[in-house]
Amino acid sequence: MSDANPSQACYRKLRKYKYQLTEDYTIGIAIEGHNVDTGFIRLTPSGELTVSARYAWDGPSGPTFDTKTFMRGSLVHDALYQLIRENHLEGEHRKYADDLLKEICLEDKMSQIRAWYVHLSLRLFGGPAAKNEGDKYKKVTCVP
Secondary structure, eight states: OOOOOTTSOOEEEOSSSSEEESSOEEEEOSOOSOOEEOSSEEEOTTOEEEEOTTOEEOOSOSSOOOOHHHHHHHHHHHHHHHHHHTTSSOGGGHHHHHHHHHHHHHHTTOOHHHHHHHHHHHHHHOHHHHOOOGGGGTOOOOOO
């Protein structure tokens, strides 16, 4: 365990996904009434979202830079989009996920202009990233 502040998202760089959490990260969100546990992402009925240590994500997407002001927001956003893609949450929660990313980025001192641009880009172009693609995420391939 590190001396990390509980409000920090701690991660390490990877090749494929770029980042991996080193400790669980928990945040209260305004999506309530769901009881989800994917093994790496938990959402309680009271709206407590926990992303588990070792969860890997690709960081900020699109034509942007990976900065400290974007990391925590991208983590929560990617986890929520994954829950939508895997049908644990309804697609109507996509807008909330985009709005929450902007809110977190502003809390982490991202400039207002950049946060606005990021949010607008997500609203215009983020839909496919939250789209369920059938069994694509459930398919398991086994080898001897």
